[in-house]
């Protein structure tokens with residue numbers, strides 16, 4: 001997993017609540033068996049018309065948002081389907097973090113797993129940052145995971161929280177699988193204590 | 207002074223009992239390594255997990271606690287006819303190869319028990335009270351109906367479970383959703399779910415495990431409980447469950463993965479020990495009155511945007527100014543609907559009866575009860591997709607297939623089908639569908655498609671009338687009673 005310390009870059013906005021993962025990556029793109037190559041398809045149904053041309057009034061198509069590393073979004077971002085492809089698609093589009101008032105649980109977990117940061121800031125702050133982004137070309141923010149702050153170039157700074165477990169994973173680039181690997185003895189001991197009445201899938205299922 | 211009596215054992219919720227009994231390492235109040243009793247796998251969210259495992263030289267730790275099913279991309283036409291889609295075929299092929307290499311049992315396309323992963327798990331008796339169940343699919347909460355702690359995970363977590371049979375999990379808060387009273391005729395578990403989501407909102411359950419309680423829930427069949435738990439994710443909650451009781455035990459008896467004889471009694475005793483203790487405290491409680499519920503129809507693009515069948519789409523001016531009103535306006539534009547329209551004036555082009563929400567035998571019986579002796583409206587194409595091969599055979603044994611076919615419904619092979627349209631069953635842009643599935647997001651059933659979520663009875667009624675109709679006004683003999691088929 002790629003380590004995340006500070007990500008500094010241009011912002012883009014997607015000002016609506018409850019953006020679901022079906023919108024982020026429509027199902028016709030879930031058929032790849034790879035983890036990359038989803039950037040072009042991110043927000044496909046909203047981003048392009050039926051001829052494959054960019055829809056001019058889809059927010060993320062505005063020219064000044066090209067190359068943005070940070071996305072400012074609405075409440076409950078990433079709700080719906082558990083597809084991790086949503087995070088792969090946002091990363092593929094160049095984003096490294098989403099800043100929003102709240103995230104759906106599975107999306108947040110999928111993000112951490114990929115070194116992608118869901119940053120929760122109060123709604124009023126997100127709204128202000130989004131207004132600044134929309135008002136001026138090239139508004140930039142820095143998301144600092146060590147210091148747990150979001151800063152702009154004019155010296156404004158907002159604190160956020162990340163659960164220590166994920167912060168450690170992201171800062172070190174060590175993933176949860178690696179962390180579980182350290183617990184082999186505990187896993188074996190737990191397995192030895194499991195009830196023999198518990199089901200198994202080894203049946204003929206005829 | 208010495209106290210010689212032990213303090214009373216704390217009264218715990220079913221969630222807390224399952225949670226604490228699955229701790230492998232770490233702190234149950236912060237984040238712990240949780241053991242997974244059953245890992246369900248399907249073709250769409252697993253290939254990347256298997257390939258990374260291979261790349262890292264890891265193996266699958268407990269194939270005998272893992273079951274793979276082909277369901278998401280499979281065509282619903284007869285099995286001998288291959289999928290037209292090369293990429294879908296490749297996903298199916300990779301699942302077969304991955305399972306063979308790891309010795310994971312697989313219910314493939316040709317297996318008699320193939321079906322939607324969340325229909326198959328309970329049906330085989332694999333989902334049991336007090337167990338933890340995970341799957342790379344957000345509707346895994348379905349298995350919570352059995353009193354299991356069941357939740358959806360992403361592909362990286364699928365990989366972790368394959369490798370270690372464990373997951374790092376943080377504890378959830380607990381939310382009791384209590385529904386008291388008796389459900390009026392024509393009101394189903396689906397309507398209870400839609401009513402709850404309307405009340406909680408699509409993010410109302412975030413961070414929580416919901417436990418459904420109250421006399422209306424106790425009174426539901428296991429199949430109804432599955433429909434209800436299935437929709438938990440649509441309220442944003444991590445998992446939903448019903449505390450195990452005698453209904454649960456009766457459902458499990460005789461199923462393939464369940465012990466027999468004296469072991470059954472021991473298992474049942476163990477299951478019931480996971481029931482929520484009387485007086486256990488939840489972090490939050492929401493109470494609904496069953497008598498106030500009616501058949502729901504969604505009109506928008508989230509499952510919370512719904513109205514009762516006798517009602518209307520709200521007028522924008524009635525909604526909170528700001529985000530809520532804007533979201534409703536955008537949803538109505540997408541859905542091609544006007545504010546204030548009466549629900550029963552909305553006509554449909556397609557009807558889909560299926561999905562892990564509503565494709566079990568009880569659902570098909572209820573829909574058939576409405577379809578029997580009627581004809582699908584000339585402007586409507588209606589399909590019935592049983593949840594599994596077992597459901598299909600059971601329905602055919604009762605003659606339900608004949609009822610549907612005679613009424614003009616298509617009777618198809620099991621799979622996810624038009625719930626998410628990853629197979630050839632999709633809506634065309636602008637087509638409007640009454641669907642028994644769980645998501646009405648933009649494009650969910652096909653780009654530009656418009657989805658209205660309803661119960662199986664309501665879907666069948668929409669097929670017959672060509673527009674939404676109130677099942678309560680149909681002859682009462684039709685209301686979900688087991689059908690007498692000669």
Ligand code: SF4
Pocket residue numbers: 277278322323324343345561562563621622623625626643644
């Ligand atoms: S039926 Fe729909 S919701 Fe259920 S598992 Fe399949 S795609 Fe997911």
